[in-house]
Amino acid sequence: xxxxxxxxxxxxxxxxxxxxxxxxxxxxxxxxxxxxxxxxxxxxxxxxxxxxxxxxxxxxxxxxxxxxxxxxxxxxxxxxxxxxxxxxxxxxxxxxxxxxxxxxxxxxxxxxxxxxxxxxxxxxxxxxxxxxxxxxxxxxxxxxxxxxxxxxxxxxxxxxxxxxxxxxxxxxxxxxxxxxxxxxxxxxxxxxxxxxxxxxxxxxxxxxxxxxxxxxxxxxxxxxxxxxxxxxxxxxxxxxxxxxxxxxxxxxxxxxxxxxxxxxxxxxxxxxxxxxxxxxxxxxxxxxxxxxxxxxxxxxxxxxxxxxxxxxxxxxxxxxxxxxx
Amino acid sequence: xxxxxxxxxxxxxxxxxxxxxxxxxxxxxxxxxxxxxxxxxxxxxxxxxxxxxxxxxxxxxxxxxxxxxxxxxxxxxxxxxxxxxxxxxxxxxxxxxxxxxxxxxxxxxxxxxxxxxxxxxxxxxxxxxxxxxxxxxxxxxxxxxxxxxxxxxxxxxxxxxxxxxxxxxxxxxxxxxxxxxxxxxxxxxxxxxxxxxxxxxxxxxxxxxxxxxxxxxxxxxxxxxxxxxxxxxxxxxxxxxxxxxxxxxxxxxxxxxxxxxxxxxxxxxxxxxxxxxxxxxxxxxxxxxxxxxxxxxxxxxxxxxxxxxxxxxxxxxxxxxxxxx
Numbered sequence: 001x002x003x004x005x006x007x008x009x010x011x012x013x014x015x016x017x018x019x020x021x022x023x024x025x026x027x028x029x030x031x032x033x034x035x036x037x038x039x040x041x042x043x044x045x046x047x048x049x050x051x052x053x054x055x056x057x058x059x060x061x062x063x064x065x066x067x068x069x070x071x072x073x074x075x076x077x078x079x080x081x082x083x084x085x086x087x088x089x090x091x092x093x094x095x096x097x098x099x100x101x102x103x104x105x106x107x108x109x110x111x112x113x114x115x116x117x118x119x120x121x122x123x124x125x126x127x128x129x130x131x132x133x134x135x136x137x138x139x140x141x142x143x144x145x146x147x148x149x150x151x152x153x154x155x156x157x158x159x160x161x162x163x164x165x166x167x168x169x170x171x172x173x174x175x176x177x178x179x180x181x182x183x184x185x186x187x188x189x190x191x192x193x194x195x196x197x198x199x200x201x202x203x204x205x206x207x208x209x210x211x212x213x214x215x216x217x218x219x220x221x222x223x224x225x226x227x228x229x230x231x232x233x234x235x236x237x238x239x240x241x242x243x244x245x246x247x248x249x250x251x252x253x254x255x256x257x258x259x260x261x262x263x264x265x266x267x268x269x270x271x272x273x274x275x276x277x278x279x280x281x282x283x284x285x286x287x288x289x290x291x292x293x294x295x296x297x298x299x300x301x302x303x304x305x306x307x308x309x310x311x312x313x314x315x316x317x318x319x320x321x322x323x324x325x
Numbered sequence: 326x327x328x329x330x331x332x333x334x335x336x337x338x339x340x341x342x343x344x345x346x347x348x349x350x351x352x353x354x355x356x357x358x359x360x361x362x363x364x365x366x367x368x369x370x371x372x373x374x375x376x377x378x379x380x381x382x383x384x385x386x387x388x389x390x391x392x393x394x395x396x397x398x399x400x401x402x403x404x405x406x407x408x409x410x411x412x413x414x415x416x417x418x419x420x421x422x423x424x425x426x427x428x429x430x431x432x433x434x435x436x437x438x439x440x441x442x443x444x445x446x447x448x449x450x451x452x453x454x455x456x457x458x459x460x461x462x463x464x465x466x467x468x469x470x471x472x473x474x475x476x477x478x479x480x481x482x483x484x485x486x487x488x489x490x491x492x493x494x495x496x497x498x499x500x501x502x503x504x505x506x507x508x509x510x511x512x513x514x515x516x517x518x519x520x521x522x523x524x525x526x527x528x529x530x531x532x533x534x535x536x537x538x539x540x541x542x543x544x545x546x547x548x549x550x551x552x553x554x555x556x557x558x559x560x561x562x563x564x565x566x567x568x569x570x571x572x573x574x575x576x577x578x579x580x581x582x583x584x585x586x587x588x589x590x591x592x593x594x595x596x597x598x599x600x601x602x603x604x605x606x607x608x609x610x611x612x613x614x615x616x617x618x619x620x621x622x623x624x625x626x627x628x629x630x631x632x633x634x635x636x637x638x639x640x641x642x643x644x645x646x647x648x649x650x
Binding site: 006007008170175204205206207208209210212233234235236237239240242243244247248274277280281283284285286313314315318321 | 495500529535564567568605608610611638
């Protein structure tokens with residue numbers, strides 16, 4: 001019989017996780033978490049070893065009331081964890097410094113982020129025209145044009161900029177998305193100055209063969225460290241898609257502790273992949289993450305207490321290992 | 326950068342799922358489901374296209390009261406779905422007839438199965454000495470010796486016999502299990518006449534590199550169609566392990582609708598991989614299963630109503646696709 005002897009030949013020895021629970025997670029909770037709860041969450045994430053944490057979004061409180069305290073939160077966190085100014089040459093995998101980032105939908109958000117002392121921002125758009133219009137009320141072209149007013153100045157200020165492209169694996173309105181179009185947008189964001197573009201399975205409909213096709217195209221167009229995967233576990237396939245990414249050499253993954261989060265404009269899209277589940281799998285494969293799995297489990301439990309509901313991540317429920325005396 | 330171009334070269338075009346919810350699922354429910362609930366569950370599974378269904382266990386009601394109606398259930402199901410006698414030459418993947426199997430721990434169980442008209446039985450043991458003793462109160466050697474009294478006569482009666490080896494990915498008492506020992510036991514069961522041996526991640530602790538190592542050994546010792554994977558999703562890794570199995574060519578997987586089941590003697594071991602989640606992933610990859618995904622979702626919902634609790638499978642919760650008008 002035919003084995004595939006080189007299945008794991010390109011699997012990286014180390015990966016970097018980008019934590020999105022304070023932003024992508026909390027913006028999708030029905031209840032608004034008070035500032036002290038957010039501080040407790042981020043402290044637990046830092047204690048678990050996470051170095052890249054998206055803490056909030058500088059968006060109008062009218063749109064996302066859950067994140068209305070963005071300015072106050074950023075200032076409090078930067079005071080508690082002082083970080084040096086950003087450098088675009090920072091290595092993404094080794095010897096990372098702690099870095100808080102924040103989503104900024106426009107120039108106004110950028111100004112708030114800068115005033116708060118944030119040195120990495122993220123911009124967000126969709127690979128689906130309809131989803132982009134429903135989500136940010138603009139066409140894809142208009143969004144890219146507006147990003148010129150965010151990304152350019154941010155880079156001039158010495159900030160690092162990260163891009164998100166959502167609905168790459170499928171759109172709740174349009175269904176299938178042409179991977180060529182999605183990667184074209186990702187490349188555009190990279191060319192505009194995003195050091196990394198995170199490709200999102202927003203509705204969590206992705207399956208592994210599709211992942212192989214999307215990521216082959218992405219890795220053909222973009223440098224390896226400029227590509228991240230942002231997978232939702234809505235249909236249980238997040239880790240199986242991530243395995244395929246790992247086998248292709250991908251080493252940047254977004255995750256959310258406890259599996260908190262989804263997308264309010266993508267119906268049925270519950271659950272980012274849980275940071276502790278992803279780290280459990282990676283550690284089991286001997287892939288370094290710099291994370292302390294026990295403390296990640298504690299962070300997931302803290303997250304549950306902070307949002308006041310059970311979260312779907314599995315490792316924090318089952319425990320790291322079920323050894324019995 | 327190095328891509329792995331042959332990642333999916335050995336992925337099969339068709340796989341066969343072996344449904345374990347009526348046995349492995351229901352034996353682990355706290356509540357005892359009445360006979361009419363079990364009939365409703367199996368009918369829903371048959372309607373979804375499942376051809377291989379393990380309906381019960383002919384074990385003492387003292388041990389598993391949930392399955393005390395095994396004789397009555399088997400007779401009722403065989404009357405409702407008459408099947409021809411077993412043939413060891415039946416193809417496992419194509420043109421399968423519906424076939425109900427039942428776990429038989431010993432010769433007494435075999436006699437009951439035969440009296441009920443069952444033509445495929447399963448035998449169950451562990452790769453861990455401690456787990457085997459806790460679970461079936463015998464050493465591994467004594468278990469294999471007793472199987473001689475079950476497997477031999479069953480084959481003489483023209484039955485098909487399937488074997489389970491549990492705790493292959495880890496034991497709740499012993500921790501790591503030597504894959505050589507596990508596959509040695511699997512090979513022994515195959516040599517004793519089991520047409521297929523199902524290797525189980527009983528506590529759901531498995532990760533993909535481990536899966537590659539275990540399955541490489543299994544496929545090196547046993548014919549391809551004699552190997553099945555029985556993965557638990559306790560830590561969310563079931564589908565990522567199955568992807569690796571698929572990439573190695575494995576085409577037989579156990580599953581349980583809704584993700585029902587676990588192991589009462591393996592603490593923390595909640596959840597077989599959900600049949601609908603596995604089928605969703607397989608269909609998304611273009612791998613044929615013969616199953617109707619919509620009806621599988623209906624079966625999972627029926628299972629929830631029958632056991633009276635929410636089940637952990639994801640696709641039956643999220644829906645097959647979240648398209649919105």
